[in-house]
Amino acid sequence: MKEKISKKFEELFNTTGAFYASPGRINLIGEHTDYNGGFVFPGAIDKGMIAEIKPNGTGKVRAFSIDLNDYAEFGLTEEDAPKASWARYIFGVCREIIKRGGNIQGFDTTFAGDVPLGAGMSSSAALESTYAFALNEIFELNIDKFELAKIGQATEHNYCGVNCGIMDQFxxxxxxxxxxxxxxxxxxxxxxxxxxxxxxxxxLVLLDSVVKHELASSAYNKRRQSCENVVAAIKRNHPEVEFLRDATMEMLNEVKADVSAEDYMRAEYVIEEIQRVLDVCDALEKGDYETVGEKMYGTHYGMSKLYEVSCEELDFLNDIAKECGVTGSRVMGGGFGGCTINLVKEDKYDAFVAKAFAEYTKKFGHEPKLYNVVISDGARRLA
Structure with missing residues (x-):
């Protein structure tokens, strides 16, 4: 990938720059816990974005996306916002740094990525983090890592129309x-x-169902509302409770008669999921992957039956994982499509993958996609 980027950079700009990379991510456990004040448990993966960058001594950014075979040129003031959505990520990062007092000049860049798009591994956060990290170093801005993650998040909010949490960029x-x-x-x-x-x-294996159901945004807002309804009910007896993260199952049961059955189920899932994240952390400190797997299955059950954000395809992949003796499996991400994340013993891997592909294709008429992932380093300069 680096060679391809370098070749294009030299062809377009007749010079060489510095290389930077940032990864996509998985989330092992902790789904729909972020807006409830809870914990998430992500890791960076060995797939991401790589960019070559060099200041060009002008007030203009000249950028080329190798994967989309598209070129964009733009200035650094608010009025210069580019039309192409991919270029808005780079522009947004520049603008967010400038808003924080960072002095950025124009630069030339080419970039490419190997994060699968639409599989819930956050290719956009990888792109934002690559440029935030690179520009911070190139222009010697001394912005700390926390602020770099927030710059990526603010780019999504202010320039790309996505009101995301901080997990992906973090x-x-x-x-x-x-x-x-x-x-x-x-x-x-x-x-x-x-x-x-x-x-x-x-x-660690992701199986991508290659489906995305359209319910996602309205269903997400509805579930968020359910959580807020329950917090409001609990707060009457326990004023200290601000999020479901502060609530216990005892507190939830106290208000069972005051909330709808649906709201109760949603809250039950979240309270249990926050605890599962803590249990998985304890298990990992002991090297106990069996318990990790058991909690992953618990998450899938909760997302499917209590939070109701799974779908037929994901439940099917989860059932196959169980049949094949896979240690842990669950839907990863917000739900309604996307991937299952699976923790598989090496001696069961081949049989699981073969069965998943054969049975899924027979049932749904198309193959799933497979991604093996390795947990890797975050944003960095490449040698």
Missing amino acids: ASVFGKKGHLIRLDCRSLEYKYFPFDPEAAGYK
Whole structure:
């Protein structure tokens, strides 16, 4: 990939620049916990974005996307916003740095990525983090890593129309090989936990259903509303409760008669999921991957039956994982399509993949996609 980027850079700009990279991410456990003040548990992966960059001494950015075979040129003031959506990510990062007082000049860049698009591994956060990290270093801005992640998040909010949380950008900037990061979505405190399934004889595999159901945004808002309804009910007896993260199952049961059955189910899932993240962290500190797997299945059950954000295709892949003796499997991401993430013993891997492909294709008329992932480092300069 680097060669391809370098060749195009030289062809377009007749010079050479510095290389920077940032990864996509997976989230092992902790789904729909972020807006409830809970924990998420992501890790950076060995797939991401790579860019070659060099200041060009002008007030203009000249950028080329190799994957889209598209060129864009734009200035650095608000009126210069480019039309192409991919270019708006780079422009947004520049603007967010400038808003924070960073002095950026024009630069030339070419970039490419190997994060699968639409598979829930956050290719956009990888792109934002690559440029935030690179521009910070190239223009010697001394912005700390937390702020770099926030610059990526603000780019999504202000220039790309996506009101995302901080997890994706955080994982892309802070990723560390062989470790997952437990991020407290309320305080933004974080802690690294060892995660090296290969050393313990496991593989981490994503199976992409290659479907995306259209319910996602309205269903997401509805579930968020359910959580807020329950917090409001609990708060009457327990004023200290601000998020479901502060609530216990006892508190939830106290208000069972005051909330709808649907709201109760949604809250039950979230309270249990927040606890599962903590249980998985404890298990990893002991190297106990069996417990990790068991909790992943618990998450899938909760997302399917209580939060109701799974779909037939994802439930089918989860059932096959169970039949094949896969250690852990669950839907990854917001739901209604996308991937399952699977923790598979090496000696069961071939049989699981073969069965999943054969049975899924027979049932749904198209193959799933397979991605093996390795937990890797975050944003960095490449030698």
